[in-house]
Amino acid sequence: MVNNPAGPTLLGFDVIFVGTVLAGVAALAMMMAVYAAVTVRDPMAKRVKSLNARREDLKAGLMGTVNVRRSIRRKTDVTNKIRDVLGSLKMLQDSQIKDIEQKLMQAGIRRKELAYVVVAARPIMMIVFGLAGAMVCYWSNMFPEWGSLRRFMTFAGILIFGYKAPDIYLKNIITKRTDAIRKGLPDALDLLVICAEAGLTVDSAFGRVAKELGRAYPELSDEFALTSIELSFLSERKMAFDNLAYRVNLEAVKGVTTTMVQTERYGTPLSSALRVLSAEFRNERMMRAEEKAARLPAIMTVPLIMFILPVLFVVILGPAACSISDALMGGNNPATK
Numbered sequence: 001m002v003n004n005p006a007g008p009t010l011l012g013f014d015v016i017f018v019g020t021v022l023a024g025v026a027a028l029a030m031m032m033a034v035y036a037a038v039t040v041r042d043p044m045a046k047r048v049k050s051l052n053a054r055r056e057d058l059k060a061g062l063m064g065t066v067n068v069r070r071s072i073r074r075k076t077d078v079t080n081k082i083r084d085v086l087g088s089l090k091m092l093q094d095s096q097i098k099d100i101e102q103k104l105m106q107a108g109i110r111r112k113e114l115a116y117v118v119v120a121a122r123p124i125m126m127i128v129f130g131l132a133g134a135m136v137c138y139w140s141n142m143f144p145e146w147g148s149l150r151r152f153m154t155f156a157g158i159l160i161f162g163y164k165a166p167d168i169y170l171k172n173i174i175t176k177r178t179d180a181i182r183k184g185l186p187d188a189l190d191l192l193v194i195c196a197e198a199g200l201t202v203d204s205a206f207g208r209v210a211k212e213l214g215r216a217y218p219e220l221s222d223e224f225a226l227t228s229i230e231l232s233f234l235s236e237r238k239m240a241f242d243n244l245a246y247r248v249n250l251e252a253v254k255g256v257t258t259t260m261v262q263t264e265r266y267g268t269p270l271s272s273a274l275r276v277l278s279a280e281f282r283n284e285r286m287m288r289a290e291e292k293a294a295r296l297p298a299i300m301t302v303p304l305i306m307f308i309l310p311v312l313f314v315v316i317l318g319p320a321a322c323s324i325s326d327a328l329m330g331g332n333n334p335a336t337k
Helices: 015-038 043-063 066-075 077-088 094-106 112-139 148-197 202-212 218-233 237-247 251-266 270-332
Strands: none
Touching: 077 112, 094 112, 094 148, 094 237, 112 148, 148 202, 148 218, 148 251, 148 270, 202 218, 218 237, 237 251, 251 270
16 A cells, blocks of 8 residues: 655645645635625725714704604614613613713714624624634534543633623724724814805815815824714704713814814914814824834844845855865765766
8 A cells, every 4th residue: 555645844834734724714715805896895885874863863853853753763663672672681881882882982983882792792792703613612522632621721712712802802993993983183183274264164164174084094084074064953062072082982082172172262363273283193194104114123023034044045045065076075985986
């Protein structure tokens, strides 16, 4: 019986198998990239729909529109059922719900009632991941060399990850949205200064800036457009600025809202205050870029040692090593004497 020779290995891994897996991942990534490029959607459609929904909500609260209230009530029927189930299981806390509602707003999700869905998703995801972890660790024979302690620790880690998965997903969305808003805030303040010097009112200025930034910074444009709507409908203008600071997890936005409130209250020049804030934010953005550039040599040390220097040594010392090996082998070969 002839045994098939084993394939080449590197650090204990089959090179052919690893190459096949990487080729499959690359092909899948290429297919996803082509699909994303073909199915391009209008980014403004979803934002316009959410803004119109917020406008209708404000109209319903101010004018008592019965039909709008009925539509809102129908949307919240499912979440009300989820809330009743969680309440019967003693899984609801007011502080927890308020914290999740703020996180939803910071993530760009305008429906606060989805906080109950997030609370319900925690045990559901824990059960789903727990079943998958039990199948991998105990019910199947995928890792026969694992001991009981290692299996238990892996299973416990999967359970904890399943419970934290909704919060991790929400935090990731908040981080990306906050970074996008931080990048566009200096440009938005410059446009606000121009609008203020042109004689536009505050709500008109916010609406105009939201329209101008719709393509470059859609997240910031969404927040400014919503603030413009609330400035037009809410009885207290301070409430609209407080809502903006509530929806954005960024200290710079809180500084802008504080400046706007003080300008409304004391009648200070809006353009000069916004110009100072814009200069500060631009300096902060430049300092953050310089900080990242200063960290780059330390970050590149490990990739340089592990990936670049070995290849460089092979390219430089490889021919010399081959020449020395040929010379030594030729000197020891008696046929050459």
